Amino acid sequence: MSVHLLEARDVAMHFGGVKALDGVDFRLKKGELRCLLGPNGAGKSTFFRCLTGTHKPTRGHILFKGTDIAGKERHDIARAGIGVKTQVPSLFDGLTTHENLWLALRTVRNAVAREEKIADVMERVGISPLRDNVLGRMAHGQRQLVELAMVVASDPDLVLLDEPAAGMTDGEVERLASIIRDLNRTHTVVVVEHDMHFIRMIADQVTVFHQGRILAEGHVESILANQTVRDVYLGKKHGA
């Protein structure tokens, strides 16, 4: 068995002619906190969708805890221990925060333990006042927090967060950064994020995606100083 919790080997995902991913090699050790960055359309979300079973990769292997999960069913992968907060929040819109979290605690069978866990997670993420609010009527930033709470509650071995800070107020972003750092004490975490300020708050190891491939990987400061990265990432972003 490999020493890595997650190991993607030569993963490709083509949509017709579009090569959203084109040979991604990615390794992650247990306990790491990694940030993925890259310009729009670089393939970050597609990579997450391959990891969680929404897409079956065109090519390549994804080893999670040593087993190849590429192309497996979404619920099987979830049960194996990968949890995701998707880029566009995916929630039970007709239900309340409490009910959403109740459903996230699929494996907790004891009712009392379940309620305790729900209260605990709501407290940690700072959404206790939203307990009985229906998700469909909440602001984007709040929805992001509830989705994060669901992932935290379901307690996966690997936590994937796709642009969790989007739509949040400054206060919420601060809180989010501390939640993620806190989460990383017990969990392996991968975060897709555009905001450099936010990235600096949470991570020191980053991986840069570009046109479906990994362009660079390393410590955040050296990556940000890297001229190629500056050209494709910052250049494009400013030019857009």
Place this chain on the structure above:
Amino acid sequence: MTLSTFCRASGTHVALAAVAMLAAIVIFPKVAPLYTLINVTLYMSMGVFALSLALLWGYGGILCFGQSAFFGLGAYAYAIAAINFGDTTLASAFAIGIPALFAAGLGYFLFYGRLSDVYLGVITLTVTLILFKLINSTGGDAWRIGEARLGGFNGIPNTPLLTMPFTGIPLSPANLFTLACIALFATYALCKRLITTRFGRAVIAVRENEVRAELLGYNARRLKLAIFVISAGIAGLAGLLFANSVFVSPTMFSLSMAAQVLIWVVVGGLGTLFGPVAACFALQIAAAALGKLGLIDPNIVLGLVLVVFVVFVPGGIQPALAALLARILTPPRGSPGHMREEAAR
């Protein structure tokens, strides 16, 4: 559609229903003329039918246009088994088991084939129409299963009445009425209970967001298949009761039967259980009265009622009444809107 039926105890509703049923069982057969008694037994069977779709569509989010297929299959399975076995107890099990089995096969194809909702509607409708055609064309003597002649569009007029287990004495109309009451109550209580179990909540989760449910580890296809099968079993039970209050005929598979149950659920309130049963009773009583007057085709009125509800009361009777009740019961100061509305359900 927002509903948080979810984590709330359902005890009071079930208790009220139990009291109503007991009262009906004790009083109604004593005061009602035979004709009315039989008619109300028929309405009860339709109430069970309404629950089958209320559960499937309202909580499973699965819009089945062919619920009448299971209803008809249940009745035919009962009639055929009863004629062949000469015993109605085992035949009753067939009435529930055969539609459930059929739904398991059909549902496997629908859900594991990952067909979209539109196709699901089209296919369930088509299957119903095929069964309707098929049963209608079984007029000849060659069409028989064992002792039972299928009888084409005439149906099976000699559908055996349910008998008491062991003694073999056929049930009286009053007995049948009692049985229908118990069946309706039991189905209601079962559905009410089901939606608060872990399984039921998972089904609701899939209705709300299938992708998110799967990302949390719920096996969405298996859950949909399970609720589809349960719903078909309930529709089969309704078919059994119907067969005992009238007799088995191909109209059970008909499009108007499939449409009626949809209308009951829409009018009663999607995502509720009591509402569709109430709508089923009210609309059938109204249709019977209109039919007696003979001024206008009840089907046209039924269609109008549907349109009026979709346009003006899109939530259906039950939520509308609950909201009204909440408004009457609470002082008109600033009220935290939806929470009370939902608490009232």
